[in-house]
Amino acid sequence: MQSEWSPRISWADLPGHVQTGIEQILGSPVAQATGQQGGFSPGTADRVLTVSGGRAFVKAVSPRLNEHSPAIHRKEAAVTAALPAGVPAPSLIGTFDDGEWVALILSDVDGRHPHLPWRTAELTSVLDALFELSRTPVPPALGHLPPLEHELADAFDGWKRIGADPPEGCDPWILTNLEALAQLAEAGLQDLAGTSIVHTDVRSDNILMTACSRAVLVDWPWACIGSPWIDGLTALINVRVYDPGFDVESVLRSHQVFAPATAAGINRVLSGLGAYFTDAGRQPPPPGLPTLRAFQRTQGEAVILWLRQRISEL
Secondary structure, eight states: OGGGSOOOOOGGGSOHHHHHHHHHHHTSOEEEEEEOOOSSOSSOOEEEEETTSOEEEEEEEOTTTOTTHHHHHHHHHHHHHHSOTTSSSOOEEEEEEOSSOEEEEEOOOOEEOOOSSOOHHHHHHHHHHHHHHHTSOOOGGGTTSOBHHHHTTTGGGHHHHHHHSOOTTOOHHHHHTHHHHHHHHHHHHHHHOOSEEEOSOOSGGGEEEETTSOEEEOOOTTOEEEOTTHHHHHHHHHHHHHOTTSOHHHHHHHOGGGTTOOHHHHHHHHHHHHHHHHHHHTSOOOTTOTTHHHHHHHHHHHHHHHHHHHHHHO
């Protein structure tokens, strides 16, 4: 399913003054840049090696590629700089920002994305990392992060928009159960509330597995304060995107990150996420992100299939 990723520009495509600014932060010219696949940003994503032997990860974008991406990079820089030391995330080395181009220079994580379809051992490592994240106190510097239930309030309202204007080819089961799905999603907002740092975008391309099987979370612009098990649930959704037959229910029952969750709460949040992905997936693609909507539709289908199975078993 690698065709889902959006096309990226490379280090060589950056304007000269942007390259120079980044190299000044690195303290040495870039000798080699290796583009990385994954994600839905049209900007660069390069692991770089400098003349002096230093390594870093560089991501850069301008509004010409996508008008919203520079602001997203600025948000990510602010969050990453304030993450506590124990959080499994890259550290921020520096930021280049000339008002148009925004570049983040991050520590290089020597790792790879999880295998797809997912493997149980790697999933366990990811959930272990999310459990530790859920227990990490929120530092004062991140006290401004929005509550997750506020951030997703409009998204969870998607079933009402679908009822008023159903997308072409909408799953008949959705249309038959719209009222119940909308009630579940509305109630699900309360399940999002909590006091933990939440990444909110946990999927395979935002995870790196190190040689010692440690999971590192990358791309933090959407961080919120919320429920300690939500990130784990989105990880399981990603597992089902690539393997609908994976026994995620046994993971829900056995992993400690899901201990605070209830079966009803999981159903409510799945309905809300289904509303978000289904509604978003039928929108026009954003500039520079031609594959985003197709992936959102795929996520929506995975969520609805899982929710239908859970409801039928109650």
